[in-house]
Amino acid sequence: MKESYVDLINIRRKVFVEIAKMAYEDTDLNELEKAAYNIIPGEVAKYRENIFRERAVVEERLRLTMGLNVRSMSEFTRVTEGIDEVNVDETKFIPDLVNVITFACEACPTRALKVTDNCRKCLAHPCTNVCPVNAVSIGKDRAIIDQDKCIKCGRCKEACPYSAIVEYQRPCAAVCGVNAIESDHLGRAKINQEKCVSCGRCIIQCPFGAIADKSQIYQLVKALKTKKNMYAMIAPSFIGQFGALTTPEQIVEGIKRLGFKDVVEVSLGADITTLHEAKEFLQKVPNEIPFMGTSCCNSWALMVKNKFPEQYEYISDSASPMVETAKYIKKNDPDAIITFIGPCISKKLEALREDVKDFVHFVITFEELMGMFVAKNIELSEIEISKEIQDASTLGRGYSVAGGVAEAVKKTAQLLDPSREINVESASNLADCVKLMFQAKAGRKNGYLLEGMACPGGCIAGPGTLASTTRVKKAVEEFKNKAPFKTPLDNELIDEELKK
Amino acid sequence: MKVKVCMGSNCTLLGAMNLLDQIESLRELIEENSLEYKDEELEIESIKCLGYCKTTDANIAPVVIVDEDVIFNATGQIVMEKIMDKMRI
Numbered sequence: 001m002k003e004s005y006v007d008l009i010n011i012r013r014k015v016f017v018e019i020a021k022m023a024y025e026d027t028d029l030n031e032l033e034k035a036a037y038n039i040i041p042g043e044v045a046k047y048r049e050n051i052f053r054e055r056a057v058v059e060e061r062l063r064l065t066m067g068l069n070v071r072s073m074s075e076f077t078r079v080t081e082g083i084d085e086v087n088v089d090e091t092k093f094i095p096d097l098v099n100v101i102t103f104a105c106e107a108c109p110t111r112a113l114k115v116t117d118n119c120r121k122c123l124a125h126p127c128t129n130v131c132p133v134n135a136v137s138i139g140k141d142r143a144i145i146d147q148d149k150c151i152k153c154g155r156c157k158e159a160c161p162y163s164a165i166v167e168y169q170r171p172c173a174a175v176c177g178v179n180a181i182e183s184d185h186l187g188r189a190k191i192n193q194e195k196c197v198s199c200g201r202c203i204i205q206c207p208f209g210a211i212a213d214k215s216q217i218y219q220l221v222k223a224l225k226t227k228k229n230m231y232a233m234i235a236p237s238f239i240g241q242f243g244a245l246t247t248p249e250q251i252v253e254g255i256k257r258l259g260f261k262d263v264v265e266v267s268l269g270a271d272i273t274t275l276h277e278a279k280e281f282l283q284k285v286p287n288e289i290p291f292m293g294t295s296c297c298n299s300w301a302l303m304v305k306n307k308f309p310e311q312y313e314y315i316s317d318s319a320s321p322m323v324e325t326a327k328y329i330k331k332n333d334p335d336a337i338i339t340f341i342g343p344c345i346s347k348k349l350e351a352l353r354e355d356v357k358d359f360v361h362f363v364i365t366f367e368e369l370m371g372m373f374v375a376k377n378i379e380l381s382e383i384e385i386s387k388e389i390q391d392a393s394t395l396g397r398g399y400s401v402a403g404g405v406a407e408a409v410k411k412t413a414q415l416l417d418p419s420r421e422i423n424v425e426s427a428s429n430l431a432d433c434v435k436l437m438f439q440a441k442a443g444r445k446n447g448y449l450l451e452g453m454a455c456p457g458g459c460i461a462g463p464g465t466l467a468s469t470t471r472v473k474k475a476v477e478e479f480k481n482k483a484p485f486k487t488p489l490d491n492e493l494i495d496e497e498l499k500k
Numbered sequence: 501m502k503v504k505v506c507m508g509s510n511c512t513l514l515g516a517m518n519l520l521d522q523i524e525s526l527r528e529l530i531e532e533n534s535l536e537y538k539d540e541e542l543e544i545e546s547i548k549c550l551g552y553c554k555t556t557d558a559n560i561a562p563v564v565i566v567d568e569d570v571i572f573n574a575t576g577q578i579v580m581e582k583i584m585d586k587m588r589i
Binding site: 003004006009010013014017242243244245246370371373374377378379380381382466467468470471 | 509512521576
C-alpha cells in the first residue's frame with residue numbers, strides 16, 4: 001500500500017464497502033447503475049478533470065470488485081452487463097486478475113532520461129563528456145538528450161552537478177519486476193498476462209488508480225448468508241492492520257461476526273510448511289538439488305516457473321501456509337468452505353490451482369475485509385473478548401516479514417539436525433528475486449536456502465494491506481513474543497509424525 | 501497540546517492509521533528544530549469511535565481532534581498544518 005495516495009486508497013475502499021453492502025442487504029443489482037453516484041456525489045469534479053470520467057472509472061472499479069471484466073469503451077455496454085454470471089455464492093473467476101482500466105490510464109511516457117530546467121549549461125558539461133553514444137549536446141537553453149540515440153545508461157544523470165537530469169519512468173513499469181507492462185496502440189499501459197505474476201505492485205503504484213484487481217467479496221458475502229460451514233484463515237501480517245486500538249483477538253471475533261464459524265491463524269500452516277521445508281531441505285540439498293527455494297510466495301514461484309523453468313523443480317514441493325492451514329481445517333471439518341484473508345492478491349490465483357481449489361474457496365485482502373466490517377457496521381475496537389489466539393509458534397508468526405520464512409526453516413532444520421550448517425539468502429521484491437535466481441542458476445548459490453518474496457519487506461507490504469509496514473512490523477514482533485510455542489516442533493496442534 | 505485520532509471502523513477504512521503515522525512523524529520534525537517550537541509535549545492519542553458518523557448521512561470520516569477542535573474529513577495536510585501552527589513559537 002502506498003499510504004500517501006490518500007484519495008485513490010479511499011475510492012478503492014469505498015467501492016469495497018458499496019459492493020459488500022449490496023451483498024449483505026440483497027440489493028437489486030440493477031442499482032449498480034447508481035452506485036457510482038454514492039461514491040462520487042455532487043456535480044463538481046474532485047479528482048479528475050470532470051465528474052463523468054470520475055464516475056466512469058468508479059463504475060469499472062465496481063465491475064472489477066463484482067468479479068467482472070472492464071468494459072470496452074468503443075461500444076455501448078451497461079454497468080450490469082454480465083452480472084448474472086457473478087451473482088452467485090461461490091467463487092467465479094473471469095480472467096484476468098490484474099486489469100488496466102484503459103480510460104483511467106494517462107498513457108504516461110515510457111522510460112527516458114530528461115533534462116530539467118535545473119540545467120545551467122555549465123562550462124564543464126560533464127553530461128556530454130560521459131555519454132557513451134554522443135547523445136547529449138548543449139542547446140540554446142539547456143542540455144538536450146537525443147532520445148533516438150540515448151541508451152538510457154544514466155551516466156549523464158550521475159555526472160550532473162546540479163541534479164538537472166532525471167530518469168523518468170512510468171510508475172507501473174518502474175515497480176514491475178518481470179517487465180510485464182507494455183503499451184497499447186494509444187500508449188496506455190497494457191499488461192502482458194504471460195509475464196505478469198499478479199504481485200499487484202502496479203495496482204498500488206499507479207498515481208491515477210488505473211490498475212485494479214478483481215475481488216470476490218460479493219460472492220463471499222452471499223456464501224456467508226447461505227452456507228453454514230464457512231471458515232476463515234488469516235495471514236500472519238493481519239496484526240495491526242485494522243486500527244491502532246484493535247487487538248488481534250478483536251479482529252478474529254469481528255471476522256466471526258461477519259458470519260464465519262471459526263477463524264484460524266495461517267501461521268499454523270506456516271509452522272507446518274516450515275517442518276516440511278526443513279525436512280525437504282535436509283533430505284534433498286545438496287545431493288538431489290543444488291539449492292532450494294521457499295514455496296510460500298506465489299508470485300515468486302510463478303516468476304521462477306516463467307523465467308527459470310529448468311530451476312523450477314528446485315522450489316520446495318511443500319504446500320504454502322495458506323494451503324496447509326486449509327488442509328488442517330478440512331481435516332477437522334471435511335465440509336468446510338474456506339476463505340483466505342491476507343495482504344496478497346497473488347493468492348487469488350494460487351487458490352484456483354488444480355491442487356488447491358478444493359481446499360481454498362475464497363481469497364480476499366485485508367482492505368476488502370475492512371470494507372466488509374464497515375458494510376456490516378462492526379466496530380472492532382469495541383468488541384469484548386478475552387479468549388487468546390493460540391494456533392502458532394513464534395517462528396510461524398514471523399513469516400510475514402522478509403527473512404522470516406528462511407529463518408523459521410533454518411532454525412527448525414538445525415533443531416532436526418544440529419550438525420548441518422545452512423546458508424540462507426533472501427530477496428524481497430521481484431526484480432531482486434530475478435537477480436537472485438540468475439546467481440543461483442549460475443551455480444553461485446549452491447547449498448543455499450533461497451527465500452523469495454515479491455513485496456518489499458515481505459507480506460507486511462502486500463498490496464491488500466491497510467497499515468504502514470513499520471506499524472505492522474512492530475505489532476507482528478509483539479504478537480510473535482506472545483506465541484504459545486517457540487518453534488513448529490513445539491506446536492501441539494501439529495501431528496507428531498510430521499515432527500520426526 | 502493534545503491530538504486525538506479516531507480509530508473507528510469508518511475512520512480506519514479511510515486512512516486514520518496513516519494520519520496517526522503522519523502526526524507522530526511531526527515529533528521528529530519538532531525535536532530536530534526544537535528552538536523554533538514551544539516547550540510543550542505533543543500528546544497523541546488513538547481514540548475509539550466517537551459516533552459522529554453514525555449521527556449523519558454525510559461522509560465525515562476520518563475524524564481528528566486537535567485540542568478542542570473537531571476536524572471532519574481530516575487530511576494530513578490540514579491536521580499537520582494546524583498542529584505545526586499551534587506548536588510554533
